[in-house]
Amino acid sequence: xxxxxxxxxxxxxxxxxxxxxxxxxxxxxxxxxxxxxxxxxxxxxxxxxxxxxxxxxxxxxxxxxxxxxxxxxxxxxxxxxxxxxxxxxxxxxxxxxxxxxxxxxxxxxxxxxxxxxxxxxxxxxxxxxxxxxxxxxxxxxxxxxxxxxxxxxxxxxxxxxxxxxxxxxxxxxxxxxxxxxxxxxxxxxxxxxxxxxxxxxxxxxxxxxxxxxxxxxxxxxxxxxxxxxxxxxxxxxxxxxxxxxxxxxxxxxxxxxxxxxxxxxxxxxxxxxxxxxxxxxxxxxxxxxxxxxxxxxxxxxxxxxxxxxxxxxxxxxxxxxxxxxxxxxxxxxxxxxxxxxxxxxxxxxxxxxxxxxxxxxxxxxxxxxxxxxxxxxxxxxxxxxxxxxxxxxxxxxxxxxxxxxxxxxxxxxxxxxxxxxxxxxxxxxxxxxxxxxxxxxxxxxxxxxxxxxxxxxxxxxxxxxxxxxxxxx
Ligand code: HEC
Numbered sequence: 001x002x003x004x005x006x007x008x009x010x011x012x013x014x015x016x017x018x019x020x021x022x023x024x025x026x027x028x029x030x031x032x033x034x035x036x037x038x039x040x041x042x043x044x045x046x047x048x049x050x051x052x053x054x055x056x057x058x059x060x061x062x063x064x065x066x067x068x069x070x071x072x073x074x075x076x077x078x079x080x081x082x083x084x085x086x087x088x089x090x091x092x093x094x095x096x097x098x099x100x101x102x103x104x105x106x107x108x109x110x111x112x113x114x115x116x117x118x119x120x121x122x123x124x125x126x127x128x129x130x131x132x133x134x135x136x137x138x139x140x141x142x143x144x145x146x147x148x149x150x151x152x153x154x155x156x157x158x159x160x161x162x163x164x165x166x167x168x169x170x171x172x173x174x175x176x177x178x179x180x181x182x183x184x185x186x187x188x189x190x191x192x193x194x195x196x197x198x199x200x201x202x203x204x205x206x207x208x209x210x211x212x213x214x215x216x217x218x219x220x221x222x223x224x225x226x227x228x229x230x231x232x233x234x235x236x237x238x239x240x241x242x243x244x245x246x247x248x249x250x251x252x253x254x255x256x257x258x259x260x261x262x263x264x265x266x267x268x269x270x271x272x273x274x275x276x277x278x279x280x281x282x283x284x285x286x287x288x289x290x291x292x293x294x295x296x297x298x299x300x301x302x303x304x305x306x307x308x309x310x311x312x313x314x315x316x317x318x319x320x321x322x323x324x325x326x327x328x329x330x331x332x333x334x335x336x337x338x339x340x341x342x343x344x345x346x347x348x349x350x351x352x353x354x355x356x357x358x359x360x361x362x363x364x365x366x367x368x369x370x371x372x373x374x375x376x377x378x379x380x381x382x383x384x385x386x387x388x389x390x391x392x393x394x395x396x397x398x399x400x401x402x403x404x405x406x407x408x409x410x411x412x413x414x415x416x417x418x419x420x421x422x423x424x425x426x427x428x429x430x431x432x433x434x435x436x437x438x439x440x441x442x443x444x445x446x447x448x449x450x451x452x453x454x455x456x457x458x459x460x461x462x463x464x465x466x467x468x469x470x471x472x473x
Pocket of ligand 1 (some may be wrong): 037043054082
């Protein structure tokens with residue numbers, strides 16, 4: 001007699017499908033990726049189970065975002081993987097791809113050892129040592145080099161400090177600097193930059209959260225730019241470069257951007273979408289935009305949206321979430337790093353008048369695990385040169401122009417807050433051809449600059465310090 005003792009694989013698939021359909025119909029359609037993964041995937045996808053681990057970076061059917069998406073959507077029925085196209089929306093499947101990426105990086109062990117303060121760190125092209133130069137800051141945000149060897153450091157809470165040329169911190173901040181608004185972890189005093197002709201004109205530019213508080217202490221604020229000079233330890237000669245119409249000031253304390261960059265007599269700066277994602281696509285609002293003005297605040301007559309009376313005239317590009325790295329290279333190309341949501345951080349080439357897609361296209365999901373969209377590209381919207389999922393929280397960007405690390409010349413260095421990493425990015429003919437994490441775990445990197453002495457300078461918080469990388473071949 002031929003007794004069949006094991007039910008076929010298809011029996012299990014059917015059983016699972018019925019159970020899953022039942023489960024899905026009980027749940028709200030808003031379930032987050034953690035719950036979906038837990039309920040629908042974990043039974044078969046842990047190491048040892050029928051589907052194997054999804055977080056060991058081993059893929060039988062392709063490991064690109066798109067291939068993983070297809071595996072989940074269409075299944076591999078002959079192998080026992082159910083198609084989820086009828087159970088999950090495309091948005092949810094996209095969200096699971098992001099979640100798998102997060103689990104994957106959590107499980108991976110490829111990190112640089114956390115002893116870089118003492119040891120020589122070897123990277124692909126150069127070995128370096130870390131020098132801690134200055135401590136004693138509270139919340140450092142941005143760094144600028146004065147021609148006499150001193151440095152200026154802004155703190156988010158408002159103060160602007162002078163670091164003496166021997167790298168000791170002058171305990172007294174500059175007097176009379178602008179009032180700033182900060183509610184929560186963002187806003188306040190942000191970027192500081194010297195005019196390219198600083199030696200002649202003495203102009204220093206500041207980007208900060210400008211605003212006011214009502215009698216209940218509730219604030220309204222918006223990103224603003226001023227320039228002024230420092231004389232006898234005092235901020236003087238202040239002029240407004242950009243101040244939004246009061247109707248654009250918001251209660252939100254989030255996503256101000258920003259950075260300042262100069263090129264050919266223009267100033268570029270960023271206003272983040274202020275936590276109102278849809279506003280990044282609304283050209284009548286300043287939020288989620290990169291701006292271009294003349295360095296004295298006048299509006300260039302050839303700005304891309306100048307003819308549209310409803311559009312703030314300084315807008316250069318749109319569809320941004322919260323860029324906090326901005327650089328213009330010697331060929332006048334503009335590069336920016338941008339915080340995505342949960343996943344989908346970006347490194348972009350910023351082109352005149354272009355739409356960078358947030359939140360219509362993104363590689364990320366919401367922080368609560370709910371999907372934003374299933375699409376990562378769309379006609380009329382720019383693709384990033386590079387995207388980071390899971391998020392590294394990019395902050396600070398420099399293009400290395402020094403001579404101390406000859407093989408890094410023209411490479412970009414992007415700092416990151418959450419991942420505490422410094423990424424070296426090589427761009428050739430408009431494409432990223434190399435990316436290397438050269439430093440990790442020395443604090444949240446807030447700013448990265450090439451020093452006039454050719455060393456790479458970093459400003460970190462948690463712990464707050466000014467450090468630099470020096471060659472050690
Ligand atoms: C009934 C068991 C079962 C369930 C439930 C299940 N899978 Fe699978 N899955 C499999 C099997 C079996 C394979 C094929 C493994 C192989 O051939 O290596 C697979 C393959 C995959 C692959 C391709 C892996 C590769 O190596 O290329 C992905 C991606 C995947 N599953 C994702 C998911 C996700 C996400 C969920 C939950 C939404 C899920 N699976 C639920 C059984 C399952």
